[in-house]
Amino acid sequence: MDGTNLKATSMRFNILALALALALPCSAHAQDDAWPTQTVRLIAASGPGGNPDVLARLLAEKFSNKFGKPFIVENVPGAGGIVAANLLAKATPDGHVLMFGDSGAMAINPALNPSLGYDPNKDFSPVTALVSLPTILSANPGVAAETLADFIALAKKEPGKLSYGSAGAGSIHHLTMAIFADRSGIELLHVPYRGGSAMVNGLLTGEIQVGWSGIPNVLSLIESGKLRGYCVSVLQRSPSTPAVPTCDELGHKGFDVATVMGLHAPAGTPAKVIARLQAEAATAMREPAMATRMKQLGMVIEENGTANYVKYMQDDMDRYARAVAKLNLQIK
Numbered sequence: 001m002d003g004t005n006l007k008a009t010s011m012r013f014n015i016l017a018l019a020l021a022l023a024l025p026c027s028a029h030a031q032d033d034a035w036p037t038q039t040v041r042l043i044a045a046s047g048p049g050g051n052p053d054v055l056a057r058l059l060a061e062k063f064s065n066k067f068g069k070p071f072i073v074e075n076v077p078g079a080g081g082i083v084a085a086n087l088l089a090k091a092t093p094d095g096h097v098l099m100f101g102d103s104g105a106m107a108i109n110p111a112l113n114p115s116l117g118y119d120p121n122k123d124f125s126p127v128t129a130l131v132s133l134p135t136i137l138s139a140n141p142g143v144a145a146e147t148l149a150d151f152i153a154l155a156k157k158e159p160g161k162l163s164y165g166s167a168g169a170g171s172i173h174h175l176t177m178a179i180f181a182d183r184s185g186i187e188l189l190h191v192p193y194r195g196g197s198a199m200v201n202g203l204l205t206g207e208i209q210v211g212w213s214g215i216p217n218v219l220s221l222i223e224s225g226k227l228r229g230y231c232v233s234v235l236q237r238s239p240s241t242p243a244v245p246t247c248d249e250l251g252h253k254g255f256d257v258a259t260v261m262g263l264h265a266p267a268g269t270p271a272k273v274i275a276r277l278q279a280e281a282a283t284a285m286r287e288p289a290m291a292t293r294m295k296q297l298g299m300v301i302e303e304n305g306t307a308n309y310v311k312y313m314q315d316d317m318d319r320y321a322r323a324v325a326k327l328n329l330q331i332k
Contacts, residue, residue: 035270036067037096039069040069041096041098042100044075045100045102051133052100056073058290059281060072062284067276081102081105082105084099085109085116086116086118088101093269095265098265100262100263102260102262103259107313107320111324126309127278127309128278128281128305129308131260131299131300132300133214133215133260136213137229137233138203138212139151139227139228140209140227143228148230151230159186159187163208166212169192175329180252183255184252196213196214197217200218200221203218204221204226204227214298219240219241229243231244231246232246233258235254240295241298262302281305285301285305
């Protein structure tokens with residue numbers, strides 16, 4: 001090969017090498033943007049019809065349309081979210097397994113049980129808060145107490161005789177009443193049921209006198225007079241039940257207990273994937289139709305859910321850890 005051809009060949013190799021070098025960052029960038037590359041599993045920490053399931057299905061359709069791959073809801077009920085959370089903690093952190101979880105899995109369970117198999121501070125990447133779910137303290141109308149003040153006075157006269165129900169030991173309903181009873185200076189008998197619907201049936205039959213319940217389970221019953229609504233568990237009245245006052249309004253200053261539901265990924269999920277999910281979730285939750293549906297379900301959309309979620313989760317964990325320690329709550 002003569003000198004001229006050698007120089008030409010060398011120049012072509014140099015140009016090719018330069019082109020490859022320039023292409024590498026673009027290829028890496030394209031690979032980052034390729035997510036999702038397959039079906040995405042959305043774990044709902046409840047059975048069909050539970051709050052995580054309902055929210056997951058609403059957003060699965062939005063995500064599927066936006067990202068061009070199927071987002072499939074997988075119901076994983078059991079132990080107040082412990083089964084679902086352990087499944088997520090062991091998943092590959094590539095954005096193809098996500099979970100809709102709530103304060104039960106992320107804050108209450110860790111406070112009640114130090115041997116969960118997962119650590120909310122280490123095993124998950126919080127994506128965004130989506131909604132909060134206030135509860136209503138409801139009573140059987142046969143209770144001789146028209147108002148919350150009347151009920152507290154009655155409970156103080158007969159400590160330990162009046163009963164309250166919950167959706168299960170360690171549920172948000174259980175913790176809410178334990179905190180409320182402690183702050184109000186009353187003593188009630190706890191009757192755990194297997195789910196919120198069973199607890200509401202107990203209220204209707206008079207098996208129990210009161211109970212904190214999710215709004216959808218009791219809304220029509222309160223409106224029809226079959227149950228009495230004393231107060232809601234957060235600082236602002238619920239848009240679903242504007243006639244029911246808050247505990248704060250009724251003199252229980254600062255009483256603010258609700259479960260917050262959010263989207264979670266395994267720890268180590270790429271930041272770019274997290275950011276894309278955050279942006280699309282925020283867009284979906286701002287749609288008027290979504291706001292209407294959330295009101296029907298008694299859910300309050302969390303404003304600035306992405307910015308506030310990590311702090312809220314930490315505050316939630318601290319709140320329930322303090323409550324469990326102070327009240328010496330144990331799940332048997």
